[in-house]
Amino acid sequence: MVFDFFQKVSRAPTNPRTTTAAHEFDVADLYRGPVAAAGDGADAAPRALDEKLRQAYFWIVNKAIISPHYDIEYNDGPAQTFVVGDSKRVLTLPSGQSYSSYVLLPLLTFAVRRKCLFVGGPGRGKTASAILMGVLAGSPVSEVRRAMQHGHPQMTIADLLGNPLPADLVAAQSMDQIRIAWRAWLSMRVKIIDEYNRIPTRTQSALLTVMGDNYAEVLNQVFECPESAWYLTANDDQGGGTYQVIDALRDRIDVVVQALAFNPRFLEELLVRIEEDARPEELVPHELVFGEDEIDAMGRAVRAVALPHDVRRRLEFFASQFELSEAAGGQFEYMTKDTARLSGMEWREVTALDAGRDRLKDLGCQTRNGVSVRNLMTLILYAKALAWFRGNGEVELEDVRQVLPFVLHDKLHPDLDAPFFAAPENAAYRFDRVSWLRRLFDLSGAEFLRLDLERDDPVGELAAQFALGLDDVSERETRARLVKIEKLVATLTKGRKLYGHLYDDLLKLKYLHQRYTNYLAWLRAQ
Numbered sequence: 001m002v003f004d005f006f007q008k009v010s011r012a013p014t015n016p017r018t019t020t021a022a023h024e025f026d027v028a029d030l031y032r033g034p035v036a037a038a039g040d041g042a043d044a045a046p047r048a049l050d051e052k053l054r055q056a057y058f059w060i061v062n063k064a065i066i067s068p069h070y071d072i073e074y075n076d077g078p079a080q081t082f083v084v085g086d087s088k089r090v091l092t093l094p095s096g097q098s099y100s101s102y103v104l105l106p107l108l109t110f111a112v113r114r115k116c117l118f119v120g121g122p123g124r125g126k127t128a129s130a131i132l133m134g135v136l137a138g139s140p141v142s143e144v145r146r147a148m149q150h151g152h153p154q155m156t157i158a159d160l161l162g163n164p165l166p167a168d169l170v171a172a173q174s175m176d177q178i179r180i181a182w183r184a185w186l187s188m189r190v191k192i193i194d195e196y197n198r199i200p201t202r203t204q205s206a207l208l209t210v211m212g213d214n215y216a217e218v219l220n221q222v223f224e225c226p227e228s229a230w231y232l233t234a235n236d237d238q239g240g241g242t243y244q245v246i247d248a249l250r251d252r253i254d255v256v257v258q259a260l261a262f263n264p265r266f267l268e269e270l271l272v273r274i275e276e277d278a279r280p281e282e283l284v285p286h287e288l289v290f291g292e293d294e295i296d297a298m299g300r301a302v303r304a305v306a307l308p309h310d311v312r313r314r315l316e317f318f319a320s321q322f323e324l325s326e327a328a329g330g331q332f333e334y335m336t337k338d339t340a341r342l343s344g345m346e347w348r349e350v351t352a353l354d355a356g357r358d359r360l361k362d363l364g365c366q367t368r369n370g371v372s373v374r375n376l377m378t379l380i381l382y383a384k385a386l387a388w389f390r391g392n393g394e395v396e397l398e399d400v401r402q403v404l405p406f407v408l409h410d411k412l413h414p415d416l417d418a419p420f421f422a423a424p425e426n427a428a429y430r431f432d433r434v435s436w437l438r439r440l441f442d443l444s445g446a447e448f449l450r451l452d453l454e455r456d457d458p459v460g461e462l463a464a465q466f467a468l469g470l471d472d473v474s475e476r477e478t479r480a481r482l483v484k485i486e487k488l489v490a491t492l493t494k495g496r497k498l499y500g501h502l503y504d505d506l507l508k509l510k511y512l513h514q515r516y517t518n519y520l521a522w523l524r525a526q
Contacts, residue, residue, distance in 0.1 A: 120259025
């Protein structure tokens with residue numbers, strides 16, 4: 001009965017909404033008639049990949065990993081909310097299909113083949129969750145377990161990557177003649193590093209090359225790795241490991257998910273597993289296993305999801321809040337937090353020089369850094385993956401809001417000395433990074449609407465005009481556009497405090513002005 005319980009996959013659709021997949025042209029279609037086309041799917045059409053991934057999600061969350069935490073909330077209408085406890089926290093009962101981040105984010109990582117870090121105390125299922133991802137990729141459980149790399153303080157580069165063959169070391173006349181016995185895990189589609197913060201710093205550098213560039217190198221011999229999904233675990237991501245994780249390696253991690261506490265009301269399920277000696281990772285239904293072609297196809301499908309202009313604009317506005325540091329630079333372009341970081345000055349000295357802005361209102365005052373290009377690309381990719389997983393053809397604003405805290409979890413660093421965190425009602429955000437980041441996004445959205453940028457975006461209009469190209473634009477028209485840019489700069493800078501979004505708008509206008517200036521010089525030379 002336990003075997004049947006784990007092997008059974010529901011035939012009911014996981015998402016009541018139906019979407020029509022875009023048909024890709026195939027030359028063979030020219031030779032198919034209507035009868036043949038109708039008969040192609042008459043037997044048993046394969047399950048759509050997004051539906052298969054949703055089936056895998058519900059199988060894992062209901063049968064394999066006990067994670068009754070629906071912290072990624074969606075609503076199809078008004079949600080029921082309840083105020084609980086002395087702290088007046090709000091318990092929400094979502095009105096739409098919602099998800100557990102602890103299961104969903106690793107699955108999205110599997111679909112787009114990126115890198116996911118599990119954090120949480122020992123015994124919370126981090127390693128078991130990673131092993132499940134390896135089984136979903138088609139590898140036997142025993143092979144996944146053997147290939148898993150376990151971080152320890154004596155781990156060498158040879159332990160991680162492979163050893164030169166002893167006979168070659170003796171007989172070889174050159175380095176090129178030395179063959180390497182590469183570790184088997186390098187060729188796997190799912191790679192697992194357990195307790196990665198116990199790996200020595202030198203070995204971390206070798207791991208960085210594999211993670212970042214998909215190749216391993218030993219004695220000038222190179223092993224090309226396939227594109228893979230990575231899963232790393234750590235009991236504590238705040239320096240509690242044996243070794244400090246190097247910044248470059250930490251930056252390669254795309255999402256961080258926290259293993260939340262076990263709810264004892266689900267103890268009965270643990271009891272059944274003990275009595276029946278059942279291990280979910282050994283009972284994954286075959287129909288939920290993905291082949292290499294399916295994994296490749298999922299990546300293409302995710303990237304094809306559209307990012308609408310209005311959602312992109314909200315994301316632009318959010319990202320523009322954090323990099324500005326007015327006191328850090330003498331030239332306009334260098335007024336950034338990264339300039340301050342590179343100077344080596346203490347952060348408190350930098351913030352002490354920053355005067356004039358409302359430090360409680362300015363969202364940028366809550367962070368010690370800005371959002372990098374890699375972070376933004378990762379955020380867009382995971383928002384697309386979440387939209388695709390939900391069966392949608394384009395990203396919704398809520399998709400960005402839900403994945404953002406997990407992408408920026410250890411990338412956007414809070415300044416805990418900021419006035420925002422000193423307010424009693426915001427005290428919980430000092431500890432809860434996910435809720436703080438989501439709150440940041442909500443505050444950014446509210447400011448975007450207050451400024452009426454959804455309807456009134458003169459900088460965006462000028463950028464859209466320039467994007468149409470400069471073909472057949474006359475010298476007179478070019479001069480008119482330059483004057484328009486100069487007038488807008490004068491309007492935006494007159495008697496106003498400098499905030500992050502305004503700083504980026506001014507740099508955009510300077511860019512447009514320079515492009516038109518160069519084009520005007522070219523016209524004169526004709």
